[in-house]
Amino acid sequence: MASLVKITFCGGTGSVTGANFLLEAGDKKILVDCGLTQGFKIADDINWDPFPYDPKTIDLLIITHAHVDHLGRVPKLINDGFRGKIYSTLPTKALAQPMLEDTAGILSKNRNYDLESIYSVENIKLAFSLWMGVPYHEKIKIADNFEFSFRDAGHILGSAMIEFVLNGKKIVFTGDLGNSPSPLLPDTKTIKDVDYLIMKSVYGDRNHESRNERRKFLEQTIEDNYKRKGTLIIPTFSLERSQELLFELNDLVENNRIPVMPIFLDSPLAIRLTEIYKQFKTYFNEKAQKAMVHEKHIFDFPGLRETLRSEESKMINSVPNPKVVIAGSGMSSGGRVVHHERHYLPDPNNTLLLIGYQAVGSPGRLIQEGVKTVHISGEDVVVRSHITTITGYSGHKDSDGLLNFVEDTAEMLKKVFVVMGEPKSSMFLVQKLRDNLGVDAYAPERGETVSFIC
Numbered sequence: 029m030a031s032l033v034k035i036t037f038c039g040g041t042g043s044v045t046g047a048n049f050l051l052e053a054g055d056k057k058i059l060v061d062c063g064l065t066q067g068f069k070i071a072d073d074i075n076w077d078p079f080p081y082d083p084k085t086i087d088l089l090i091i092t093h094a095h096v097d098h099l100g101r102v103p104k105l106i107n108d109g110f111r112g113k114i115y116s117t118l119p120t121k122a123l124a125q126p127m128l129e130d131t132a133g134i135l136s137k138n139r140n141y142d143l144e145s146i147y148s149v150e151n152i153k154l155a156f157s158l159w160m161g162v163p164y165h166e167k168i169k170i171a172d173n174f175e176f177s178f179r180d181a182g183h184i185l186g187s188a189m190i191e192f193v194l195n196g197k198k199i200v201f202t203g204d205l206g207n208s209p210s211p212l213l214p215d216t217k218t219i220k221d222v223d224y225l226i227m228k229s230v231y232g233d234r235n236h237e238s239r240n241e242r243r244k245f246l247e248q249t250i251e252d253n254y255k256r257k258g259t260l261i262i263p264t265f266s267l268e269r270s271q272e273l274l275f276e277l278n279d280l281v282e283n284n285r286i287p288v289m290p291i292f293l294d295s296p297l298a299i300r301l302t303e304i305y306k307q308f309k310t311y312f313n314e315k316a317q318k319a320m321v322h323e324k325h326i327f328d329f330p331g332l333r334e335t336l337r338s339e340e341s342k343m344i345n346s347v348p349n350p351k352v353v354i355a356g357s358g359m360s361s362g363g364r365v366v367h368h369e370r371h372y373l374p375d376p377n378n379t380l381l382l383i384g385y386q387a388v389g390s391p392g393r394l395i396q397e398g399v400k401t402v403h404i405s406g407e408d409v410v411v412r413s414h415i416t417t418i419t420g421y422s423g424h425k426d427s428d429g430l431l432n433f434v435e436d437t438a439e440m441l442k443k444v445f446v447v448m449g450e451p452k453s454s455m456f457l458v459q460k461l462r463d464n465l466g467v468d469a470y471a472p473e474r475g476e477t478v479s480f481i482c
């Protein structure tokens with residue numbers, strides 16, 4: 029029997045963030061992801077506007093991974109009446125808790141009482157009471173002839189594609205796809221025989237530099253800073269990037285490639301998330317698992333100090349150079365890194381190392397572009413330190429990577445819906461998929477509904 033399928037692109041089209049898709053088939057209403065739109069402040073209206081569907085009528089919410097642009101609106105969904113089931117992989121469920129609590133913390137600092145009541149402890153608790161963590165590949169039945177399972181996306185710990193099978197036809201939502209090979213995670217799983225693909229397109233229009241060089245650059249930057257007796261500041265994202273960096277630093281220290289010196293992980297969120305990574309070792313790739321057999325502690329090495337409390341963080345200033353400070357946020361728009369930048373950027377012996385994407389207009393981007401003075405949390409700071417950028421740390425597939433991913437399943441494909449990218453990058457990927465693989469690709473607009481028969 030054939031079914032009519034409708035997909036509404038409620039968010040995550042025309043932009044990288046804010047993923048939220050409604051899949052309707054038979055009498056079932058399923059949401060894929062429920063993320064915050066980022067790039068502005070979390071408190072921006074777009075994140076708190078009503079959903080374009082009634083959350084009370086939704087049966088299932090399936091989450092691809094623990095980044096807040098994929099799950100950050102879950103407390104609002106609960107607040108607005110959702111009481112269906114939530115599914116994700118086991119690591120995603122574990123990582124989701126600190127991620128949601130951290131967002132609640134940011135909102136409470138802003139003293140926005142309306143939003144605090146939406147993002148309440150009760151709503152977060154209720155979300156987890158509805159939440160099931162399941163392993164990759166386990167089939168979950170939705171109705172007769174309708175089921176889904178998770179496939180490893182290789183993007184962050186626990187990240188997944190969602191593979192729906194309806195009347196024998198496959199509909200796959202990619203979520204974010206990792207920049208494989210990753211030092212920690214297995215490669216993105218190859219998927220076959222897909223009929224309809226809903227895929228992300230961030231970096232659909234460009235290729236990354238080689239990842240092989242990045243470790244060499246990291247080593248060189250740390251050595252240069254050591255020789256200058258400076259402080260090296262690395263602004264970083266708490267989830268995945270911090271753990272990748274710790275893993276690589278561990279390797280450099282254990283193999284005597286860099287001298288032992290104080291290396292501070294000055295991010296309470298990253299410290300909490302790293303503890304969760306340690307609990308899910310079987311989700312790492314073979315190389316990382318082997319390293320663990322030899323060393324036991326792949327995120328811990330001589331010199332590493334975790335500074336959980338803010339008093340400990342303030343003490344970092346009094347520790348003699350050379351030293352390294354890893355702190356959030358990744359774009360220097362808030363978090364503890366801001367205090368370190370105020371303190372260390374004016375000194376030419378110090379170095380700021382940028383390893384993450386810097387959004388247009390963010391302090392990190394301005395510093396990267398070479399401004400001599402930067403406005404950081406209400407203060408003008410003179411930039412005299414070294415500024416270094418390492419590309420190759422991206423957690424997303426690039427244009428060629430996305431194309432290769434689709435090529436594996438191109439034969440059966442009836443249509444690809446290209447989402448989660450800036451318009452230019454979505455359009456570019458649509459064109460490439462048509463030209464290079466001859467598949468029917470289309471970039472839907474926000475709010476648009478498409479339908480097909482399965």
Ligand SMILES: [Zn+2]
Nearest residue numbers: 093095183204
């Ligand atoms: Zn992501």
